[in-house]
Amino acid sequence: IPLFLKEFLILTQAGVNIQKFMPGLRRPGSRVDKYFTVVHPQVTFTIFSIRKFINSQFVLRGICRGVNQNVLELLHAFLFKGQMIWMESIQCMIYLCSPKLRSLEELEEQKMHISDIAQHDTTRDLILLNQQRLAEIELSNQLERKKEELRILSKNLEAEKKKTETLLYAMLPKHVANLLKEGKKVEAGEFNSCTILFSDIVTFTNICSACEPIQIVNMLNSMYSKFDRLTSVHNVYKVETIGDAYMVVGGVPVPIASHAKRVANFALGMRTAAREVMNPITGEPIQIRVGIHTGPVLAGVVGEKMPRYCLFGDTVNTASRMESHGLPNKIHLSPTIYGVCATHAMHSGDTVRVKA
Numbered sequence: 239i240p241l242f243l244k245e246f247l248i249l250t251q252a253g254v255n256i257q258k259f260m261p262g263l264r265r266p267g268s269r270v271d272k273y274f275t276v277v278h279p280q281v282t283f284t285i286f287s288i289r290k291f292i293n294s295q296f297v298l299r300g301i302c303r304g305v306n307q308n309v310l311e312l313l314h315a316f317l318f319k320g321q322m323i324w325m326e327s328i329q330c331m332i333y334l335c336s337p338k339l340r341s342l343e344e345l346e347e348q349k350m351h352i353s354d355i356a357q358h359d360t361t362r363d364l365i366l367l368n369q370q371r372l373a374e375i376e377l378s379n380q381l382e383r384k385k386e387e388l389r390i391l392s393k394n395l396e397a398e399k400k401k402t403e404t405l406l407y408a409m410l411p412k413h414v415a416n417l418l419k420e421g422k423k424v425e426a427g428e429f430n431s432c433t434i435l436f437s438d439i440v441t442f443t444n445i446c447s448a449c450e451p452i453q454i455v456n457m458l459n460s461m462y463s464k465f466d467r468l469t470s471v472h473n474v475y476k477v478e479t480i481g482d483a484y485m486v487v488g489g490v491p492v493p494i495a496s497h498a499k500r501v502a503n504f505a506l507g508m509r510t511a512a513r514e515v516m517n518p519i520t521g522e523p524i525q526i527r528v529g530i531h532t533g534p535v536l537a538g539v540v541g542e543k544m545p546r547y548c549l550f551g552d553t554v555n556t557a558s559r560m561e562s563h564g565l566p567n568k569i570h571l572s573p574t575i576y577g578v579c580a581t582h583a584m585h586s587g588d589t590v591r592v593k594a
Contacts, residue, residue: 247331248267248270260300275301276296296333297338299317316338320334340364341369341372342369411492414491424538426537427491428537431489433500434554435484435485436528436562437508438481439525440525440566445457458482464515468504468511473494477549478546487535488501490549498575502569527564527565529557529564530557530572530575533574536551560572
């Protein structure tokens with residue numbers, strides 16, 4: 239855009255491309271300040287001021303008005319950046335400029351196309367490079383969002399894994415469950431000495447016949463919850479519950495020398511805990527029978543869909559018969575466990591707390 243100085247800056251010529259977007263520039267002789275304002279540097283729009291900052295980059299805001307000159311309606315506002323060149327020989331200022339655009343979105347807002355910018359103009363490269371950078375930033379943001387989603391999923395998965403492990407450890411001994419998780423086969427093992435306990439509720443059949451099912455469930459849940467807490471206190475393993483029957487073993491699956499003492503003390507705790515569970519019919523504490531026997535067993539995991547850690551051998555049968563032939567609120571001991579407890583107490587200096 240050659241600019242000529244008389245009283246004002248007068249337009250003498252404008253490039254073809256800029257005329258596409260600012261139709262008013264097609265009329266040479268117009269005052270330049272009607273179509274442009276200086277954004278940077280902040281100087282007055284005169285040759286004298288411009289020549290002081292001739293080495294600076296000039297940013298001008300172009301104003302395109304309506305075709306009807308009587309209507310001062312603002313149609314578009316363009317920003318141009320470029321260099322002012324003073325032509326001494328013809329006393330003219332030339333402004334070599336390009337649209338000040340940074341992205342394809344800004345190009346679209348100005349209703350322009352990439353083809354409207356000259357191929358040798360660095361603005362074209364700037365827009366394309368900036369678009370590539372924005373695309374890379376968006377891709378990086380997407381990866382960060384996916385990373386955060388994966389972190390949340392991993393956290394939820396870890397929580398669900400802990401719940402699954404807790405449920406699995408409640409069904410099987412911990413080291414046996416770990417072997418199954420690793421896909422290893424759990425071999426049946428022989429235990430030369432362990433102590434097995436069976437218990438049941440006295441007159442349980444009569445209670446069931448006179449109560450609602452939910453009352454039976456609540457009673458058993460209250461009793462078993464107390465017994466389960468005792469297994470952790472005395473470090474014995476709960477094998478299973480069938481109806482009102484509760485089966486516990488000491489010395490299996492982890493052998494321990496004091497298995498008889500632990501199971502005997504567990505039995506005493508069972509009697510105390512049972513006094514806190516009420517009979518739904520009479521409202522009085524329930525009565526339990528307990529039978530204990532010590533001997534060898536064979537133990538292993540049985541089943542695939544719902545595997546259980548089961549005990550086999552005469553020791554299991556004998557312990558069950560000790561319970562079924564016991565008396566209410568009594569702990570029925572076999573001679574074997576009574577002798578083991580007495581021997582252990584004699585060697586350790588403890589008193590024998592079990593009662594035959």
